[in-house]
Amino acid sequence: MAIIGTSIQEAGAWLRDGWPVGIPTETVYGLAANACDREALLRVFETKGRPLTDPLIVHLASQEELNRYAVDVPDTAYALLEAFSPGPLTLILPKASILPDEVSAGLKTAGFRIPRHPLTLELLRSLDFPLAAPSANLFGRTSPTTADHVADQLGEQIPYILDGGPCQIGVESTVLDLSGREPILLREGGLTAETLEAFLGKALQRPHRPAQVGQAQRAPGTLAHHYAPSVPLYLFSDDQELVDWLLQNKRLTLQTKPPTLLRFDKTLLDSTTQHWHQEILSSSGSLSEAAHRLFGALRRLEKEYSLILAQKVPNTGLGAAINDRLLRASLKPLH
Numbered sequence: 439m440a441i442i443g444t445s446i447q448e449a450g451a452w453l454r455d456g457w458p459v460g461i462p463t464e465t466v467y468g469l470a471a472n473a474c475d476r477e478a479l480l481r482v483f484e485t486k487g488r489p490l491t492d493p494l495i496v497h498l499a500s501q502e503e504l505n506r507y508a509v510d511v512p513d514t515a516y517a518l519l520e521a522f523s524p525g526p527l528t529l530i531l532p533k534a535s536i537l538p539d540e541v542s543a544g545l546k547t548a549g550f551r552i553p554r555h556p557l558t559l560e561l562l563r564s565l566d567f568p569l570a571a572p573s574a575n576l577f578g579r580t581s582p583t584t585a586d587h588v589a590d591q592l593g594e595q596i597p598y599i600l601d602g603g604p605c606q607i608g609v610e611s612t613v614l615d616l617s618g619r620e621p622i623l624l625r626e627g628g629l630t631a632e633t634l635e636a637f638l639g640k641a642l643q644r645p646h647r648p649a650q651v652g653q654a655q656r657a658p659g660t661l662a663h664h665y666a667p668s669v670p671l672y673l674f675s676d677d678q679e680l681v682d683w684l685l686q687n688k689r690l691t692l693q694t695k696p697p698t699l700l701r702f703d704k705t706l707l708d709s710t711t712q713h714w715h716q717e718i719l720s721s722s723g724s725l726s727e728a729a730h731r732l733f734g735a736l737r738r739l740e741k742e743y744s745l746i747l748a749q750k751v752p753n754t755g756l757g758a759a760i761n762d763r764l765l766r767a768s769l770k771p772l773h
């Protein structure tokens with residue numbers, strides 16, 4: 439079982455030895471390995487059960503390191519890093535050959551970010567290699583936002599988890615592809631699209647359609663089904679849609695293990711659901727509080743209930759990333 443601790447020396451020693459280690463970031467916990475060590479990278483894929491076709495994000499200690507691991511870096515990249523790093527922004531850039539192909543699933547580009555967590559920044563500064571780190575969950579499942587979440591799914595397979603407390607933001611970094619002519623927003627995340635658009639002075643393009651499993655080009659967070667709890671989650675756009683669905687599915691109330699509701703800021707006042715558990719993400723209606731609590735709530739609910747009926751949050755700011763995760767976690771409701 440993994441040791442959970444706060445020793446940068448110990449985390450560093452395992453990493454130098456080629457072992458994957460759980461690390462805290464401001465977004466979610468990562469499963470880190472030496473980004474220049476093929477064997478270590480393969481262990482990360484194996485530990486997560488992740489297909490080799492899904493590229494990893496390379497975590498750097500500073501902007502200066504970008505010149506070593508990326509090539510043809512446009513000025514926009516430096517301007518964005520200056521403004522938003524360390525922080526929840528991943529830039530896709532042409533990769534230098536010093537990074538093995540395993541990092542990027544054979545793509546000529548790789549994702550780079552400077553995480554904003556003091557322990558992990560100190561760890562990165564103490565190493566002479568960057569850290570490739572996907573989120574530290576089993577492939578396709580909910581991302582971890584505490585060290586215990588990491589231990590829960592991966593504890594048997596890794597030696598050490600660096601405990602940096604609960605992740606401040608709670609959803610993954612925003613992924614921006616700067617390798618083409620125009621920036622493309624590949625994944626909504628901790629840095630809002632509005633903030634990026636205001637900075638760049640233009641609307642961002644989005645990819646045309648979600649990636650399919652096994653397709654090398656796109657990355658895991660862009661798969662149509664991802665971030666999923668172990669029980670079904672149905673997502674409803676508004677309360678009316680949910681109430682109509684409940685009316686057609688009265689039999690659910692007879693089950694010994696009733697469903698639960700995952701709500702943004704208010705309980706649903708409805709006769710069917712009045713005795714059900716309703717999980718409120720933020721009673722004050724704060725999207726950052728909702729993002730911070732989202733994955734932890736899903737992990738708790740999947741243990742106690744057999745079906746999660748979730749509600750979309752307002753689609754502005756961090757709400758876009760929350761809705762994106764909920765949508766990918768969801769299955770179409772069966773009528």
Ligand code: TXA
Nearest residue numbers: 465467468493547548549572573610611613657658659
């Ligand atoms: O917040 C985060 O980004 C967390 C923490 C640990 O840093 N990491 C994370 O990694 O979410 P992962 O592996 O779960 O998600 C990787 C994302 C994919 O969704 C994809 O959009 C992007 O990284 N990505 C990485 N390399 C790429 C590439 N070469 N081309 C396109 N997208 C890439």
Ligand code: MG
Nearest residue numbers: 572573581658
């Ligand atoms: Mg992930």
